[in-house]
Amino acid sequence: MQLPVLNDASSPAAHGAKGGCEASSCGTTENQMDSLPDSIREKIQNHPCYSEDAHHYFARMHVAVAPACNIQCHYCNRKYDCSNESRPGVVSELLTPDQAVKKTMAVAANIPQMTVLGIAGPGDPLANPERTFETFRRLSEEAPDIKLCVSTNGLALPDAVEELSKHNIDHVTITINCVDPEIGAKIYPWIFWKNKRIKGVKGAKILIEQQQKGLEMLIAKGILVKVNSVMIPGVNDQHLAEVSRVVKAKGAFLHNVMPLISEPEHGTFYGVMGQRGPTPDELQDLQDSCSGDMNMMRHCRQCRADAVGMLGEDRGDEFTLDKIEEMDIDYQAAMEKRKVIHVAIQAEMDSKRLEKAQKAEQHKQVAKLSTRPVLMAVATSGQGVINLHFGHAKEFLIYEASPDGVRFISHRKADQYCGGDSTCGDGESTLQLTIRALAGCEAVLCSKVGYEPWEQLEAAGIAPNGEHALEPIEEAVMAVYQEMAAAGKLVTTPEAVRASA
Amino acid sequence: MAVKIIESCVNCFACEPVCPSKAIYEAKPHFLVDAKKCTECEGDFPVYQCASICPIEGAILDSFGIAINPPGSLTGIPPEKMAEAMAELQSH
Numbered sequence: 320m321q322l323p324v325l326n327d328a329s330s331p332a333a334h335g336a337k338g339g340c341e342a343s344s345c346g347t348t349e350n351q352m353d354s355l356p357d358s359i360r361e362k363i364q365n366h367p368c369y370s371e372d373a374h375h376y377f378a379r380m381h382v383a384v385a386p387a388c389n390i391q392c393h394y395c396n397r398k399y400d401c402s403n404e405s406r407p408g409v410v411s412e413l414l415t416p417d418q419a420v421k422k423t424m425a426v427a428a429n430i431p432q433m434t435v436l437g438i439a440g441p442g443d444p445l446a447n448p449e450r451t452f453e454t455f456r457r458l459s460e461e462a463p464d465i466k467l468c469v470s471t472n473g474l475a476l477p478d479a480v481e482e483l484s485k486h487n488i489d490h491v492t493i494t495i496n497c498v499d500p501e502i503g504a505k506i507y508p509w510i511f512w513k514n515k516r517i518k519g520v521k522g523a524k525i526l527i528e529q530q531q532k533g534l535e536m537l538i539a540k541g542i543l544v545k546v547n548s549v550m551i552p553g554v555n556d557q558h559l560a561e562v563s564r565v566v567k568a569k570g571a572f573l574h575n576v577m578p579l580i581s582e583p584e585h586g587t588f589y590g591v592m593g594q595r596g597p598t599p600d601e602l603q604d605l606q607d608s609c610s611g612d613m614n615m616m617r618h619c620r621q622c623r624a625d626a627v628g629m630l631g632e633d634r635g636d637e638f639t640l641d642k643i644e645e646m647d648i649d650y651q652a653a654m655e656k657r658k659v660i661h662v663a664i665q666a667e668m669d670s671k672r673l674e675k676a677q678k679a680e681q682h683k684q685v686a687k688l689s690t691r692p693v694l695m696a697v698a699t700s701g702q703g704v705i706n707l708h709f710g711h712a713k714e715f716l717i718y719e720a721s722p723d724g725v726r727f728i729s730h731r732k733a734d735q736y737c738g739g740d741s742t743c744g745d746g747e748s749t750l751q752l753t754i755r756a757l758a759g760c761e762a763v764l765c766s767k768v769g770y771e772p773w774e775q776l777e778a779a780g781i782a783p784n785g786e787h788a789l790e791p792i793e794e795a796v797m798a799v800y801q802e803m804a805a806a807g808k809l810v811t812t813p814e815a816v817r818a819s820a
Numbered sequence: 821m822a823v824k825i826i827e828s829c830v831n832c833f834a835c836e837p838v839c840p841s842k843a844i845y846e847a848k849p850h851f852l853v854d855a856k857k858c859t860e861c862e863g864d865f866p867v868y869q870c871a872s873i874c875p876i877e878g879a880i881l882d883s884f885g886i887a888i889n890p891p892g893s894l895t896g897i898p899p900e901k902m903a904e905a906m907a908e909l910q911s912h
Contacts, residue, residue: 386831386832387833387834387837446834508895508896511834511872591897
């Protein structure tokens with residue numbers, strides 16, 4: 320079955336976003352893609368994983384077709400499978416390529432905002448070449464309006480580049496945690512290579528060589544490459560600036576630094592041995608130093624290998640195998656509907672982008688403050704506005720307001736990684752955990768805040784604010800920042816120099 | 821002469837394609853080895869292929885019933901450390 324491509328990325332709407340914000344630094348420091356060439360920007364500006372504003376509108380999904388892995392990482396445990404867990408490499412249901420194609424089309428028909436399908440495991444997609452490529456081949460033919468992505472540890476990448484270039488794949492993510500085999504040996508205990516298990520520095524050296532070779536080959540083919548790195552304090556944190564320099568010099572368009580997720584109950588080497596993950600401050604400092612001109616992927620959620628829906632949400636339960644079996648999908652009709660919805664979303668995003676740029680321009684005209692930067696947390700369920708009740712937020716977006724504008728920094732989970740009962744974790748209540756997750760923030764903006772959390776937030780030095788419900792996030796954050804400045808709360812202190820550096 | 825896959829197998833598929841004798845097959849609740857087909861890789865490779873890619877310690881036994889990858893050999897987690905962590909978790 321050959322279907323026409325209805326959602327061509329070169330649609331005129333995709334070009335309208337530049338509006339009044341051509342310069343490389345427009346007042347809001349959040350306009351993250353300005354430093355990229357137009358050809359790359361066009362490919363990624365509507366991708367929920369790459370574009371901070373697009374992730375409020377477009378959804379993604381992963382299909383778990385690739386169970387086998389050819390290496391071991393110290394942050395991974397192949398035994399783990401828990402529906403309350405939200406980590407890469409964790410899945411509930413393994414799919415055959417046929418089931419994956421059905422599921423993808425069922426999701427695309429029911430969640431028209433879903434534009435991106437990724438294969439990310441739970442093992443290494445390229446260590447399962449037949450299952451991975453069968454899925455890609457069929458989706459390229461049967462659902463041509465869906466962008467395809469794949470992530471890999473890189474070991475089998477050089478041999479897969481030719482095949483990857485044949486499908487509708489414009490992004491490959493390589494996880495590169497080091498370029499030094501001595502450091503690699505502390506992250507990768509072994510690899511399976513040429514019919515042997517190879518341990519230690521020797522194995523790490525081969526892995527690193529394959530990753531770098533694969534990266535170069537993809538760039539030579541014109542395929543976009545993103546590099547993911549896991550930040551492991553005391554292991555590769557000092558080294559990742561070097562990784563960033565190397566991979567960008569070779570042509571990776573983006574380097575995404577993610578925090579190590581490590582708890583003893585995960586049963587991973589790092590979890591059991593007590594290796595900690597980075598604090599939000601440490602992560603932000605490293606991300607800032609690696610980002611160069613780009614400020615992307617701060618919204619990365621380190622999704623499960625079977626995640627479905629908008630970033631930060633998982634609607635996988637609506638699309639289990641037995642449920643999709645009962646769905647009768649007319650994909651041609653779905654594609655028509657998706658096209659209309661995508662055009663409408665695009666128009667809304669474009670107008671928001673333009674509005675944001677104009678606001679930033681106005682902000683530039685106003686006398687510049689010399690106050691210190693402030694972190695604020697925001698509760699939102701999407702569309703770029705403050706529209707979520709404090710108690711309903713599963714995660715908060717963290718923004719930094721400064722005299723230079725408003726910049727998205729990260730997201731923080733309100734309920735950590737556990738969906739267990741409220742006494743879980745040293746007897747702290749969910750509210751206490753949430754307040755702890757907001758450490759460093761001086762205000763939290765929500766559509767509403769209840770009486771009990773209000774008092775506790777205030778006691779923790781985080782000002783609850785429900786006055787900006789349904790307002791665009793950046794405007795509300797700036798308004799609160801200006802109120803704080805006017806109230807004299809933001810006189811520059813020496814400590815603030817670090818945050819603005 | 822054959823290796824055996826036991827219940828700690830997590831069904832990750834890694835061993836199935838690397839077997840030179842096509843002796844490994846998907847089954848419930850976990851993958852199994854056809855003892856009639858398994859050659860322990862003799863004549864093909866100097867080491868067991870399935871046990872060289874298997875990520876789970878103790879999941880594959882040799883013909884004497886001994887784990888080819890004993891506890892601690894793959895993850896690097898000392899078995900006593902693992903036991904300690906698990907006991908700590910269960911006490912909560």
